[in-house]
Amino acid sequence: MDVIETDVVIVGAGGAGLRAAIAVAEADPSLNVALTSKVYPMRSHTVAAEGGAAAVIKDNDSLENHFNDTVTGGDWLCDQDAVELFINEAPKELTRMEHWGCPWSREPSGHVAVRPFGGMKVERTWYAADKTGFHMLHTLFQTSLKYPSIKRFDEYYATDLLVEDGRCQGIAAIELRSGQMRVFAAKAVIIATGGAGRIFPFTTNGGVNTGDGAVMAYRAGVPLKDMEFVQYHPTGLPGTGILITEGARGEGGVLINNEGYRYLQDYGLGPPDPWPRKKAMELGPRDRLSQAFWHEERAGKTVATPHGQAVHLDLRHLGEKKINERLPMVRELALSYMGVDPVFKPIPVRPVVHYMMGGIHTDIDAATPLAGLFAAGECACVSINGANRLGSNSLTEILVFGGRAGRGAVEHVRSGGKDVDRTAIEEQAGEAQKRVAALFQKADGTETVVGLRKEMNHIMETGAGIYRSKESLEEACKTIGELRRRYADVRLEDKSNVFNTDLVQVLELGSMLDAAHVLAHSALNREESRGSHQRLDKTERDDETYLKHTLAHYTGEGDPRLEYLDVKITKSPPGERVYGGAAS
Amino acid sequence: MTEQTLQVEILRYRPETDQDPAFQTYTVPYRDDWVVLDALNHIKDNIDRTLSYRWSCHMAVCGSCGMMINGEPKLSCHAFLRDYYPNKVRVEPLANFPIERDLVAVTDDFMEKLESVKPYVIPQQERAVDEGPHLQTPAQLNAFKQYTMCINCLLCYAACPQYGLTPDFVGPAALALAHRYNLDTRDAGREQRQEIAASNEGVWDCTFVGECSQACPKSVDPAAAIQQTKIASTIDWYKALLNPWGKR
Ligand SMILES: Cc1cc2nc3c(=O)[nH]c(=O)nc-3n(C[C@H](O)[C@H](O)[C@H](O)COP(=O)(O)OP(=O)(O)OC[C@H]3O[C@@H](n4cnc5c(N)ncnc54)[C@H](O)[C@@H]3O)c2cc1C
Ligand code: SF4
Numbered sequence: 083m084d085v086i087e088t089d090v091v092i093v094g095a096g097g098a099g100l101r102a103a104i105a106v107a108e109a110d111p112s113l114n115v116a117l118t119s120k121v122y123p124m125r126s127h128t129v130a131a132e133g134g135a136a137a138v139i140k141d142n143d144s145l146e147n148h149f150n151d152t153v154t155g156g157d158w159l160c161d162q163d164a165v166e167l168f169i170n171e172a173p174k175e176l177t178r179m180e181h182w183g184c185p186w187s188r189e190p191s192g193h194v195a196v197r198p199f200g201g202m203k204v205e206r207t208w209y210a211a212d213k214t215g216f217h218m219l220h221t222l223f224q225t226s227l228k229y230p231s232i233k234r235f236d237e238y239y240a241t242d243l244l245v246e247d248g249r250c251q252g253i254a255a256i257e258l259r260s261g262q263m264r265v266f267a268a269k270a271v272i273i274a275t276g277g278a279g280r281i282f283p284f285t286t287n288g289g290v291n292t293g294d295g296a297v298m299a300y301r302a303g304v305p306l307k308d309m310e311f312v313q314y315h316p317t318g319l320p321g322t323g324i325l326i327t328e329g330a331r332g333e334g335g336v337l338i339n340n341e342g343y344r345y346l347q348d349y350g351l352g353p354p355d356p357w358p359r360k361k362a363m364e365l366g367p368r369d370r371l372s373q374a375f376w377h378e379e380r381a382g383k384t385v386a387t388p389h390g391q392a393v394h395l396d397l398r399h400l401g402e403k404k405i406n407e408r409l410p411m412v413r414e415l416a417l418s419y420m421g422v423d424p425v426f427k428p429i430p431v432r433p434v435v436h437y438m439m440g441g442i443h444t445d446i447d448a449a450t451p452l453a454g455l456f457a458a459g460e461c462a463c464v465s466i467n468g469a470n471r472l473g474s475n476s477l478t479e480i481l482v483f484g485g486r487a488g489r490g491a492v493e494h495v496r497s498g499g500k501d502v503d504r505t506a507i508e509e510q511a512g513e514a515q516k517r518v519a520a521l522f523q524k525a526d527g528t529e530t531v532v533g534l535r536k537e538m539n540h541i542m543e544t545g546a547g548i549y550r551s552k553e554s555l556e557e558a559c560k561t562i563g564e565l566r567r568r569y570a571d572v573r574l575e576d577k578s579n580v581f582n583t584d585l586v587q588v589l590e591l592g593s594m595l596d597a598a599h600v601l602a603h604s605a606l607n608r609e610e611s612r613g614s615h616q617r618l619d620k621t622e623r624d625d626e627t628y629l630k631h632t633l634a635h636y637t638g639e640g641d642p643r644l645e646y647l648d649v650k651i652t653k654s655p656p657g658e659r660v661y662g663g664a665a666s
Numbered sequence: 667m668t669e670q671t672l673q674v675e676i677l678r679y680r681p682e683t684d685q686d687p688a689f690q691t692y693t694v695p696y697r698d699d700w701v702v703l704d705a706l707n708h709i710k711d712n713i714d715r716t717l718s719y720r721w722s723c724h725m726a727v728c729g730s731c732g733m734m735i736n737g738e739p740k741l742s743c744h745a746f747l748r749d750y751y752p753n754k755v756r757v758e759p760l761a762n763f764p765i766e767r768d769l770v771a772v773t774d775d776f777m778e779k780l781e782s783v784k785p786y787v788i789p790q791q792e793r794a795v796d797e798g799p800h801l802q803t804p805a806q807l808n809a810f811k812q813y814t815m816c817i818n819c820l821l822c823y824a825a826c827p828q829y830g831l832t833p834d835f836v837g838p839a840a841l842a843l844a845h846r847y848n849l850d851t852r853d854a855g856r857e858q859r860q861e862i863a864a865s866n867e868g869v870w871d872c873t874f875v876g877e878c879s880q881a882c883p884k885s886v887d888p889a890a891a892i893q894q895t896k897i898a899s900t901i902d903w904y905k906a907l908l909n910p911w912g913k914r
């Protein structure tokens with residue numbers, strides 16, 4: 083098997099992976115970086131982020147505000163030392179992006195402009211029109227081309243971490259062009275593989291967001307943290323799940339039910355001012371808005387569309403000029419994919435699975451408990467997002483913790499010293515290869531990727547959706563357990579080597595099933611309601627028992643073993659989340 | 667009522683078994699809100715697991731899914747079946763690139779060209795983070811904004827007759843991105859980029875057919891970028907000629 087020797091290997095070339103690669107190159111240009119990704123970097127799903135990235139830069143704002151909005155938004159499940167560090171580094175990271183050429187939208191004076199996002203006391207979201215993630219990703223990708231020490235391996239699908247002697251020493255990955263397995267031998271590994279929204283049927287996440295990296299770490303013995311917390315974004319287009327950015331509400335868009343009524347005022351989010359009041363109504367936090375939809379739907383106050391129930395996002399009062407200037411992408415998406423021009427008609431929207439708060443357990447230096455392994459971005463859980471991420475924190479998070487992961491890896495390579503055990507990791511990669519080869523040799527697989535995926539999607543939505551209960555979660559745990567067993571009989575239909583997307587989908591399904599398994603079990607065991615995790619049978623937050631992070635450990639074929647870890651509270655004791663008029 | 671259907675004719679090529687690419691026809695359900703990518707996903711999920719193509723975002727922003735659709739370069743996630751129905755749709759990999767497999771094109775050439783034009787800020791002087799962001803007025807931003815919108819989908823390369831004839835041509839998107847940085851007030855790297863952009867394989871190969879700008883799904887207008895780069899290089903040339911010892 084071909085072995086690629088390098089100092090640091092990064093899995094994933096989205097925002098977090100690229101930022102990590104640049105951090106390594108800047109900290110020590112003599113270290114070689116192998117940047118692997120199953121798609122070309124600019125196809126990574128960071129590209130789809132629209133609204134913006136949060137960091138305190140204006141005089142009317144303060145670090146304390148950002149801290150409080152984040153911790154309150156997270157329903158006190160955030161680690162406060164991590165949040166503190168995050169908000170401090172945020173302005174620096176976004177400034178660096180500015181120096182690298184990110185086309186941030188500007189005020190007439192030439193200063194960077196900011197806009198309000200849901201759950202924010204003061205507007206602090208930097209934006210590049212409504213294509214912020216796209217511009218950030220391309221800026222990072224193009225900037226990365228400047229560093230000769232970064233070598234890209236585009237369209238490599240990573241399958242396994244190679245761990246020997248208690249240290250992570252590389253990865254095994256399939257080069258899609260040839261179908262050949264390669265070993266990347268490295269002293270440090272950074273995982274930056276993004277989210278896992280595809281375990282649900284209706285999501286804003288791209289086809290690539292299948293949780294591979296988190297599950298790779300999990301299978302290698304690293305715990306997954308807080309996987310029960312899944313953020314629904316309140317405004318997705320029915321059918322496709324395409325996101326209509328919160329920026330649309332930040333600019334003044336309102337949500338109305340089938341009676342033309344701004345229903346959010348009935349859910350403790352009023353008063354219904356005609357202008358966008360911070361932390362109120364349409365600018366309330368995402369979990370609350372998605373939950374309000376659920377109640378409206380049950381009360382028969384939603385609008386039927388060919389793709390299920392919806393409410394209306396009304397932008398008409400903003401006028402054509404403002405819509406074109408501030409929300410061009412929203413208009414374009416609504417026109418193309420819904421046939422609705424928001425200048426003249428309200429856009430049908432419904433809650434859609436958007437973001438995984440949970441992920442690979444890391445400390446504030448992006449280090450995992452496994453020596454030599456770092457993780458950053460949506461696949462990781464530091465945790466700054468707690469039980470509900472504050473909108474526009476994660477584009478900043480991928481920079482802050484991507485950078486820290488890169489610098490941490492450099493530190494580790496320099497001080498770790500020990501050499502890679504080539505024989506041992508090649509042997510392990512050989513095992514990984516055998517598992518893939520077995521798929522090719524098996525003639526009689528009885529299960530199909532599509533069948534299993536559909537069943538998984540269905541049970542996750544019904545069992546572990548916006549509202550959950552003991553029964554629904556037990557059902558989800560049971561079904562996912564069965565699906566995992568049935569997966570052993572999955573059939574690979576395409577037996578060729580070159581760019582085999584059937585194989586990729588088979589492997590991705592394996593990742594998704596493990597991620598779904600952890601999610602369902604973690605949710606079942608958390609007998610309280612907090613942030614995005616709402617239980618109909620346990621409607622209160624229970625700080626006594628659950629002011630803790632869930633840590634799920636892999637046990638092979640069995641259920642995950644769950645442990646709990648105290649949340650780090652430094653200065654903000656758990657309190658009530660206050661939104662609406664009382665908050666501003 | 668019987669379900670409405672549509673025929674999709676796809677150019678298949680599996681290098682391990684096929685001598686030459688050949689068309690294969692599939693029948694898919696017709697839905698007026700489906701795009702060609704939905705039809706491909708339907709085929710992959712329900713008819714033929716061996717079909718390969720690239721996609722991810724399904725919202726015309728990741729740039730993965732460029733293909734020839736009825737002979738025109740398009741994003742398959744933004745090409746609606748309703749615009750073809752009831753006629754059949756013919757899908758081929760992007761023109762002017764080798765085929766890796768089925769609808770997957772080999773695009774290494776573009777990646778190299780993009781890298782060659784140094785598409786990043788080359789500052790006059792490094793700026794420390796403590797100095798804060800630069801000032802850049804909305805007008806200064808607008809001067810290059812359009813050229814930042816490129817999603818690297820390569821539809822313009824598939825449309826460009828010149829790239830088809832002289833593969834050394836740097837090509838529309840890469841030249842547009844070089845121009846994007848040249849116009850950015852934060853950048854001072856034009857001279858370095860000009861070596862490539864104004865070389866024989868650079869702007870001079872372009873004959874201004876303008877096909878690239880027509881194909882572009884993001885209104886980047888690479889033809890305008892190439893035109894402006896040409897003018898700028900001509901001015902450089904005259905300046906050097908008239909004032910050979912002066913500072914350019
Ligand atoms: C539609 C949408 C809008 C959003 N808007 C906002 C916003 O306005 N503000 C905000 O803060 N956040 C927003 N978010 C969230 C934010 O964009 C993401 O959390 C963030 O971009 C994730 O970045 P990442 O680098 O962690 O992952 P990604 O960008 O998803 O990158 C993951 C990388 O991992 C690679 N990879 C995955 N598996 C493998 C494997 N097996 N082998 C090799 N490589 C692999 C992929 O190829 C890819 O390169 C939005 C999210 C979505 C979906
Ligand atoms: S210039 Fe337009 S057509 Fe060409 S790659 Fe960029 S977005 Fe695509």
Ligand code: FES
Nearest residue numbers: 724728729731743
């Ligand atoms: S799938 Fe992303 S551009 Fe078409």
